[in-house]
Amino acid sequence: MFSVRTTRGAVSIILTDVVIICAVSFGITIGSLTDSILLSFYGPLFSYATLALLSCIVVSSSAIGRLYSLMEYLHPVDLAKRITPAFLLSVAFTSIFAFLAENLLVFRWQMIPALVLIYAILFFFRYFIFFILSKNRQRVLFLGYSGLARGIIEDDLAKRFKGYEIIGLLATADYRPGEEFYGIPVLGTVSQLEQVTRDHPVDTIVVALRDRRGKLPMEDLLRCRVRNVRVQECWSFYERIRRKLPIDDFLTPSWFVFENGFYQSSLNASVKRWQGVIVSAIALLVFLPVILLLIILIKLDSPGPVFYRQKRVGLNGKVFHLLKFRSMVHDAEKTTGPVYAQEDDPRVTRVGRVMRKLRLDEIPQLFNVLKGDMDMVGPRPERPFFVKQLGDRIPYYNLRHTVRPGVTGWAQVNYSYGDSVDSAKEKLQYDLYYVKHMSWYLDLVIVFLTVKEVLWGGGR
Structure with missing residues (x-):
């Protein structure tokens, strides 16, 4: 369609x-x-x-x-x-x-x-x-409910995304017709799907049942399909409207194996690599006056080296040294050890605060792109200490290492600054969406959105 x-x-x-x-x-x-x-x-x-x-x-x-x-x-x-x-x-x-x-x-x-x-x-x-x-909004009917369905409804996506209108929900025995599920009317039970879809115009049925053993009305769903009613899994609907993958609900290791996407041909990989090299080389020439100015300002602002080298985890878990302009005081983690950088971190210098706001501290990473450690677009690389922690606590976290990390990424243009496991999980959902749908068009969109974030502020 x-x-x-x-x-x-x-x-x-x-x-x-x-x-x-x-x-x-x-x-x-x-x-x-x-x-x-x-x-x-x-x-x-x-x-x-x-x-x-x-x-x-x-x-x-x-x-x-x-x-x-x-x-x-x-x-x-x-x-x-x-x-x-x-x-x-x-x-x-x-x-x-x-x-x-x-x-x-x-x-x-x-x-x-x-x-x-x-x-x-x-x-x-x-x-x-x-x-x-x-x-011409699509009228959506939820078949069952789950944590993911509740999240969609609580976010009030029917109002935020005006292309969709959630007209109601078909529940199991826990709810009765006439009641509400987080503000959405319960129109009947799952077994009444055929009748409800005839009484209420429906364009899309979102299947949100967790336990489907003997509860999924297959014949009714097939009749709806014949009447040109779209039937979607809840995670698919969520992915479609939120542009991220829900890693807590429904998704299993077998889903990642059999689902479309998560594939890049050798030709596309080569094109992406050479695009990164060419863009990085041009960007370094364009930013040369800015680089020289920042070197002077950093030296005048605080004692310590101009550049900051830090170990990060890249493609296939390989550790490399990421290069950045130093935006914090020298030896900022000498007494604390590895900690998340905070939005208003007191360790950030005056020049560093401006650089981080405009993302100018990321410019030296263009050398990492030329070297082959990174691409222009991809999941942001994380430190080994945090990768170990997050990999143990967040499912599918290491899947983000199946592609080269990037100077900017889908998570950075969609999510605000985060310094916790919950924010890392949220960003992972965007990273996995990128890994699944990786393309030159999505890369171009991310570059445009990154420019917008730099000019008008936003995620990090």
Whole structure:
């Protein structure tokens, strides 16, 4: 089924944005040919080089502004709050290109008024999409209940993710029709599935029964499938809307063996590796002035070395030395031993606080990428001391070591700073989602979101 909430749908929205950009540019060019004032103002706007640059700027800025995240309905005011930063970012990029390429006549300052028109059209286009989505929400019925189902309902995902509406639940003997399960009405028992789905329009049935021996109404579920009602496992529904894997419920070692995903061909692995090398080399050249400035500031701020080497666990459990700019006082763990860094850690220096906020302390890890210890995108590497602890307490923790660790990752752009076992478990759910769905597209999304987090703050 095609949906703008899927990856394919998001790509379609991106292509539509490019068409809008081309249409606006072409319209201005046609107007310039018939109006001497427009011609003198805009000049030859419609060119392949201009369109390519303009499309990259608008799409990148829109991605950073989360304008391709259509999982939740946005009120016009909220949509404007996302459009505005994306527009300002586009103006900033346009100004930079206009300054650098002014003599090449590739980009012009006059592109900024064109951006106003483009984003005005994008605003109404997005609002139209959200309006259609709000009128076509999928009606979800839970078959049974579990801890995972309770978590979904308690998070009120039916309201947070406006593409779904939880209409009710079919319970076992513990609940009776007319009662509520954490605010969701109990419409009947599991054995009444056929009748309930005929009385209430249902698009998706989420199977949340833990004990299924003799309790799963297979014939009724098959009849629902024939009537084009989607049947999903609870963990699958959770993964689909939360973009992480629930490691506490349902999932078993055999699931990881037989489930789709968790596979990367040698070709894709080679492409990912060379992409990391090329991007790291370019990034080091771009950040060279910043690197030199940080070296000076770190030396002036506090005594001790500029760089900090720390053992981390990488691909297949191999230990390597991760390189960072020192953001804490020298020998910060001399008396305490290995401890989690805290959000407002008193050991962090003045310069270190700024570096950590902007993630500038991570820049030296680009050398780890060139060396082959890391990739640009992947689960963040952890220290051996904590890997041993977390591996003993969190199921499937070591599966994150089946891929190279990254400078940034899916967990870092989705979860706030954490310094406990519970937060490590939460981040692992995002890491395993990445391992399962690893692709160039997801890597690109993570890079865009990382830029957004650096510019506007967020996870770590």
